[in-house]
Amino acid sequence: MTEPDAFPRAPRSLSVQYSGVAELRGPLLVVRGVSGVGWDEFATVGTTAEGAGPAPRHGVVLEVDRDLAVVQVLEGTEGLALDSTWISFSGEPLRIPVGPDWLGRTCNGRGDPIDGGPPIFGVHDAPVAGYPLNPGRRDPPADPVLTGISAIDAFTTLVRGQKLPVFSSAGLPHLELAAQIAAQSTAGVEPFCVIFAGMGLTHADADAVRATLDERSAAGELLLLVNTADDPVLERILTPRIALTVAEHLAFELDRHVLVVLADMTSYAEALREVSAARGEMPGRRTYPGYLYSDLASLYERCGRIRGKTGSVTVLPVLTMPAGDITHPVPDLTGYITEGQIVLSADVHARGIYPPVDPLASLSRLMRRGAGPGRTRKDHLDLAAQTLAALARARQVRELAEIVGASALNATDQLYLHFAADFEQRLVDQLRGERRDLDQTLDRCWDVLTVLPARELTMLPSGMVEAHTRKGR
Amino acid sequence: MDSRVAAGPAGAPAGRVIRVNGPLVEIEGLAGVAMSELVGLGTQGLPAEVVAIRGRSVSVQAYEYTGGLAAGQPVTAWGRPLSAQLGPELLGGIFDGLLRPLGAAPTWLDPSARRSETHRTWNWQPMLTEGVTVSEGAVLGAVPDAGGLDYRVLVPPGVSGRLDRIAAAGTYAAEDPVAAVAGCLVGFSTQWPVRRARPVRERIYTEEPLLTGQRVLDALFPLALGSSAGVPGGFGTGKTMLLQQIAKWCTADVIVYVGCGERGNEMADVLTDLADLVDPRTGRRLAERTVIIANTSNMPIMARETSIYTGVTVAEHFRDMGYHAIVIADSTSRWAEALREFSSRSGALPAEEGYPAALPSALAAFYERAGRVVTLGGVEASVTIIGAVSPPGGDVTEPVTAHTQRFVRALWNLDHELAYARHYPAVAWSGSFSRDAEQLGVWYSRNGDPEWVGRRARLTSLLAEADRLGDLADLVGAGSLPGHERVVLLAGRLLREGVLQQNGLSANDAHCSAEKTAALIDTVFAVLDDCESLIDDGVAAAEIEEIDYSPLMRAAQETPPDGVDGVAERRERMLAVLAGLR
Numbered sequence A: 001m002t003e004p005d006a007f008p009r010a011p012r013s014l015s016v017q018y019s020g021v022a023e024l025r026g027p028l029l030v031v032r033g034v035s036g037v038g039w040d041e042f043a044t045v046g047t048t049a050e051g052a053g054p055a056p057r058h059g060v061v062l063e064v065d066r067d068l069a070v071v072q073v074l075e076g077t078e079g080l081a082l083d084s085t086w087i088s089f090s091g092e093p094l095r096i097p098v099g100p101d102w103l104g105r106t107c108n109g110r111g112d113p114i115d116g117g118p119p120i121f122g123v124h125d126a127p128v129a130g131y132p133l134n135p136g137r138r139d140p141p142a143d144p145v146l147t148g149i150s151a152i153d154a155f156t157t158l159v160r161g162q163k164l165p166v167f168s169s170a171g172l173p174h175l176e177l178a179a180q181i182a183a184q185s186t187a188g189v190e191p192f193c194v195i196f197a198g199m200g201l202t203h204a205d206a207d208a209v210r211a212t213l214d215e216r217s218a219a220g221e222l223l224l225l226v227n228t229a230d231d232p233v234l235e236r237i238l239t240p241r242i243a244l245t246v247a248e249h250l251a252f253e254l255d256r257h258v259l260v261v262l263a264d265m266t267s268y269a270e271a272l273r274e275v276s277a278a279r280g281e282m283p284g285r286r287t288y289p290g291y292l293y294s295d296l297a298s299l300y301e302r303c304g305r306i307r308g309k310t311g312s313v314t315v316l317p318v319l320t321m322p323a324g325d326i327t328h329p330v331p332d333l334t335g336y337i338t339e340g341q342i343v344l345s346a347d348v349h350a351r352g353i354y355p356p357v358d359p360l361a362s363l364s365r366l367m368r369r370g371a372g373p374g375r376t377r378k379d380h381l382d383l384a385a386q387t388l389a390a391l392a393r394a395r396q397v398r399e400l401a402e403i404v405g406a407s408a409l410n411a412t413d414q415l416y417l418h419f420a421a422d423f424e425q426r427l428v429d430q431l432r433g434e435r436r437d438l439d440q441t442l443d444r445c446w447d448v449l450t451v452l453p454a455r456e457l458t459m460l461p462s463g464m465v466e467a468h469t470r471k472g473r
Numbered sequence B: 001m002d003s004r005v006a007a008g009p010a011g012a013p014a015g016r017v018i019r020v021n022g023p024l025v026e027i028e029g030l031a032g033v034a035m036s037e038l039v040g041l042g043t044q045g046l047p048a049e050v051v052a053i054r055g056r057s058v059s060v061q062a063y064e065y066t067g068g069l070a071a072g073q074p075v076t077a078w079g080r081p082l083s084a085q086l087g088p089e090l091l092g093g094i095f096d097g098l099l100r101p102l103g104a105a106p107t108w109l110d111p112s113a114r115r116s117e118t119h120r121t122w123n124w125q126p127m128l129t130e131g132v133t134v135s136e137g138a139v140l141g142a143v144p145d146a147g148g149l150d151y152r153v154l155v156p157p158g159v160s161g162r163l164d165r166i167a168a169a170g171t172y173a174a175e176d177p178v179a180a181v182a183g184c185l186v187g188f189s190t191q192w193p194v195r196r197a198r199p200v201r202e203r204i205y206t207e208e209p210l211l212t213g214q215r216v217l218d219a220l221f222p223l224a225l226g227s228s229a230g231v232p233g234g235f236g237t238g239k240t241m242l243l244q245q246i247a248k249w250c251t252a253d254v255i256v257y258v259g260c261g262e263r264g265n266e267m268a269d270v271l272t273d274l275a276d277l278v279d280p281r282t283g284r285r286l287a288e289r290t291v292i293i294a295n296t297s298n299m300p301i302m303a304r305e306t307s308i309y310t311g312v313t314v315a316e317h318f319r320d321m322g323y324h325a326i327v328i329a330d331s332t333s334r335w336a337e338a339l340r341e342f343s344s345r346s347g348a349l350p351a352e353e354g355y356p357a358a359l360p361s362a363l364a365a366f367y368e369r370a371g372r373v374v375t376l377g378g379v380e381a382s383v384t385i386i387g388a389v390s391p392p393g394g395d396v397t398e399p400v401t402a403h404t405q406r407f408v409r410a411l412w413n414l415d416h417e418l419a420y421a422r423h424y425p426a427v428a429w430s431g432s433f434s435r436d437a438e439q440l441g442v443w444y445s446r447n448g449d450p451e452w453v454g455r456r457a458r459l460t461s462l463l464a465e466a467d468r469l470g471d472l473a474d475l476v477g478a479g480s481l482p483g484h485e486r487v488v489l490l491a492g493r494l495l496r497e498g499v500l501q502q503n504g505l506s507a508n509d510a511h512c513s514a515e516k517t518a519a520l521i522d523t524v525f526a527v528l529d530d531c532e533s534l535i536d537d538g539v540a541a542a543e544i545e546e547i548d549y550s551p552l553m554r555a556a557q558e559t560p561p562d563g564v565d566g567v568a569e570r571r572e573r574m575l576a577v578l579a580g581l582r
């Protein structure tokens, strides 16, 4: 019955152990006779009974009422009994050590190493809840994080300091895509690292992610946190917070560009719902708690840049839309917080294209700050806008062709159909380990676009088409 | 703690915390506290407001994160309601939901961190002489260099009598008094309880347009000074872009932009944009006529609840100086969610979708603070309110959207289909409304644009007709419609793409003068009239459709914001091409 190993910190001098557990209900534990326990304090829970499951366990104070504290036990209350359970409070909200030691490590969803390595020590420690960043000190996001994925880099450029989610559905390869992005993204030549927080992953998925990320982890550029589907559900409430706390330190004290991948946020939201239900709270839309927006925002808003500092935190949440429904609270509220979205489509997937991105439904609201002259390439924004416009036109032509038959289309419309097919096969489609640099991506984009006659490319400044065709020769 | 909310009277009765549940805190032993009074929680003195009193027990809502707050910790009553400190430093500044300056706050908003105190001085220009008799609302003097406009110091509401003393012109510390009226000291700043509307002499109902610079609004769903508008739309439909455009280009004197539970990056954006833009009126920075209140989604939730009241109070303060002020709140849904979260924690009986039963009356009370008035000082001025609404799942039957529609004068519905097709601003022409339009028509006919009413009527009916024919064409093919209907379809497209769409990212097109808007619409009408007569003369519709209309479609983007001449020139060119078909 010592301090938990995961969070090394000076033990509180007057740490009292309480054993007056009055109630155990779902993930909640109610203890009586406490004094001086603060709201949102971190607690350690143990049992004197033999073989009663995980020990010690960890908890967070959800409410204090006179001498009574309601604690949410992250590992669940299974196996605990009233008279053999004890609890001690840390005297403050949960803090974790922060520092470069996290890089290269693999931990569970609570931040305990599971790679057989030594405990993680930090430069100092920081509260996992973080502090809100003063909006007056923010620097607007700028410059790209290059993912090496053509469909993303070309049309929904990820910008340093942005939050850009991947909206997917069950059965689509979003986890592969997330892992590939984590494995191969860069911030040009600037110091860059990745934190991948897996939540509710199956063991098979977790292993696949680990395999994809192995190399980058070995290079000391990546922290992997994995909460698997059979790990304690409530632990997932901590996982993204640990990831972001470590990220903020790396970015704003150690001047790195940090990409935080959070997969899958739908599993995270389910954990939140479980606590809410156990507390008997009034459920909100589709039984999710009414504070889901604020809770998700407390995570996603931790991305950004700060005036006068060189680092950045970029957040890429991945979520599955239950039954493909974009109005489901998790994608809907995520969409209300994030700055755009990358949408994966079952139709594109069915055509055998990887990654199955639907560029017309996707948008990076901050793209202008991350791409174009001085950031990526001079022709990037115009080329992207023209290609998307042509794609929208091609989609209309395809609908028309379904009514009148492809043979009834005029020659230009036929070219549009040809363009749409080329677009998917030669530009979007790529191998799972393939990293395309931006020049390759944009050159391919030119190749597929110039299937269309120059007179159709009215959105490109005059001269740009000629310049490109000359270059191609 | 910051002095403007902290520091209660010494020796006030000490209470104790007995229960903490997030921002809901119960305390005991504070005999005599009143509803809406502020208290300081714990040794740090976290600000909180009294929201319920039951016998000995008092419930408060905390305006900071309450982590670590424990039962038994001390509470002090501060003896005054939640108030905003209203002073010349507001212009050009950024503040949190309690109106504490964020410029003086640290990078990370740790409630226990100290905020630096600023010691500013202001230039004072007295406008009255000692010994005169003054009444409430009278202008005592001005601070000429506070920002993009004269900041005026007024006799406070409820005070009148002899001007005992008035400071000579000169430079004074921000906290110095500059006048004394009937024994009451008056300084540069004043305090006002944010939940109470500042008094006026009377409301007036003459209407005059507040131009937004957005064509679809000014031509179809116009807003009057002192009016109110709701902007509902699902995520990504363009609410923030639209509100930011209005903040930059509307004709109000003072702009209060409230970021209520939205993104930090957007606040950084508004700040940098406004700091870069030159104010066409003064040649100074546009930011100097703007007050930004930022309570982003990750900042304490109950301060989000107060931020919209703080915003209106600031606007009323400038209104009382005789200005037209506008409050732009993005998004009122986040404010409503804060209400809901708190009421569910305090165990109140929920009404629709968990919102408190008082939601409709709270919304009504908020929008009622808009209005055109005669101030206590006897001048005409106004507060206009525009609030974004973010309906969950884009469902406009949800309570916040449904009730907002009841209380606003104009509704600008942002349509998901339009936004998806990149038609911005995605204001739907069916489903939006303006209850000011009729009165404003009268104003326009008296003020140089008698055609405004007819133009709007024709625009409305053409758009509806083009929509109806478009649906028909989808079924039977456009080619099988009669010529007259085909040119209506064409006109619909010209109106949508050449007039209603407006690119917020283009320097020429981000805003548009009323004259240019009128010229663009009239050009489409003229083209349509010529097309109709060509059809009458037997010209084939296909021939008319083949013409390159891009000079017209690009007129908005390729001529300056007040480029009436450029539009006229393109109009002549288009009509000449059409004449060539005869």
Ligand SMILES: Nc1ncnc2c1ncn2[C@@H]1O[C@H](COP(=O)(O)OP(=O)(O)OP(=O)(O)O)[C@@H](O)[C@H]1O
Pocket: A335, A336, A337, A338, A364, A365, A366, B233, B234, B235, B236, B237, B238, B239, B240, B241, B242, B390, B424, B425, B502, B503, B504, B505
């Ligand atoms: N007038 C406009 N001109 C050009 N682009 C626009 C315009 N309005 C909106 N957009 C595009 O739509 C995107 C989303 O707009 P905006 O951020 O205003 O949406 P929103 O309704 O506020 O969404 P949320 O509810 O998520 O805050 C912008 O980033 C921009 O790409």
Ligand SMILES: [Mg+2]
Pocket: B239, B240, B241, B262, B330
């Ligand atoms: Mg917005």
